Amino acid sequence: MSTVSGVLNHSVFQVERYGDALVVAPQGDAIGFSPNRIQVELRAIEKMLDQRDVRHLIIDLHRTNYFGSDMIGHISRLGIKARQTGGRMALCDVSADMQDIFNVMHFNQIWETFATRRQALRAIASVPISQRLRPLRKYLIGAIAVAAIVVAAIYYPWPTRNKRCFNLLVTYSAQWQKIQKGDKDSTNRTLFRKRVQRKLKPMMADLAIESAKGNEAATYLHAAGTQGLLPLLASGSLDRHEHEEAFIDNMSEAAKYIAGVTPPTLETFGRRTSFRRTARQNDENRSAQRLPDKETR
Numbered sequence: 001m002s003t004v005s006g007v008l009n010h011s012v013f014q015v016e017r018y019g020d021a022l023v024v025a026p027q028g029d030a031i032g033f034s035p036n037r038i039q040v041e042l043r044a045i046e047k048m049l050d051q052r053d054v055r056h057l058i059i060d061l062h063r064t065n066y067f068g069s070d071m072i073g074h075i076s077r078l079g080i081k082a083r084q085t086g087g088r089m090a091l092c093d094v095s096a097d098m099q100d101i102f103n104v105m106h107f108n109q110i111w112e113t114f115a116t117r118r119q120a121l122r123a124i125a126s127v128p129i130s131q132r133l134r135p136l137r138k139y140l141i142g143a144i145a146v147a148a149i150v151v152a153a154i155y156y157p158w159p160t161r162n163k164r165c166f167n168l169l170v171t172y173s174a175q176w177q178k179i180q181k182g183d184k185d186s187t188n189r190t191l192f193r194k195r196v197q198r199k200l201k202p203m204m205a206d207l208a209i210e211s212a213k214g215n216e217a218a219t220y221l222h223a224a225g226t227q228g229l230l231p232l233l234a235s236g237s238l239d240r241h242e243h244e245e246a247f248i249d250n251m252s253e254a255a256k257y258i259a260g261v262t263p264p265t266l267e268t269f270g271r272r273t274s275f276r277r278t279a280r281q282n283d284e285n286r287s288a289q290r291l292p293d294k295e296t297r
Helices: 035-049 069-084 096-104 117-124 129-155 158-182 186-212 216-235 240-255 275-296
Strands: 013-018 021-026 056-060 089-092 112-114
Touching: 013 035, 021 035, 021 069, 021 117, 035 069, 056 069, 056 117, 069 089, 089 117, 112 117, 158 186, 158 216, 158 240, 186 216, 216 240
Parallel strands: 021 056, 056 089, 089 112
Antiparallel strands: 013 021
C-alpha cells in the first residue's frame, strides 16, 4: 500500500492510497491537535476525494478506542464528501466502545463497517494488479529467483555442461591416481570410490539422454565414465590398464567437440606407454618370429 506523497507530513490523519480508495487513519482524538491543523488536513483530504481516480473512503480507527464528538464530526464530514462524489464510505477496526456510539447515532445504517482494513479494501476498493502484488513483492522475487534456478538447471546450455562434465571426469581420475599412489589406507580409497560413484551416477544418466539426442561430446563422455572411470574405480588393479586407456581414448574424442579443454594422457595414470600398443607390438613381434620358422620348414 502506498502513502500519498501530498500528505506525508499530516499529523492528525494518516492517509494512504490504495487503488481508487483513500484510507484515512485518525492518529488520536481531536482534543490532542490544534483546530487549524485539523482543518488544513481535512481540506487536503477533500481535495484528494475530488480527483477522478479516487472514489471511496475508508476510515481506519485502529489508533484509539475512543473519539469525541469533534472527531466524529470530522469523520462524518469526510464521509459526506465521499458520497457526494459517488463513492462509498466504510469504517474498519472499530472498538467496541465506538461501535456502541455509532449504533446509538445510527451511523451503522449509513456507513459500512468491517472488522479489518483488508476486509474493507476487498469489499469496496478497485485495486490495480500492480498494487495488489506490491505487498507480495518479496515473496514474488524469491519465487522468480527459484524458478530461474530451476529453469537454468533444466535448460542450462549443454556445451557448457559438457565442459563441466569433462573437467569433473578429469579431476576425479587425477584424484584417484593420487590416492592409488600415496594413500595406503583402504578405508580412504573405499570412501572416495563410493563418493565419486554416487556423484557420477546422475551425471551418466544425463549424458546418456543427451547422447540419444545426437550430442557427440556427451556420447564420448558417457563412454569415458561407464567404460573407463567407473570400472576403474570398481576393479582396483584388475584390468586397470584397459580401463585407463578406454577412459583416455573417449576423453580425447570428447575433447574434439568441447572448446577449451585438454584431454588426459597416460601420464595422468603414471604411465608413458600404452598397454594396448605394447600388447599389439608383442603380438606383432611373436608373429614376426613365427614367419622365419615356417619359411625354414
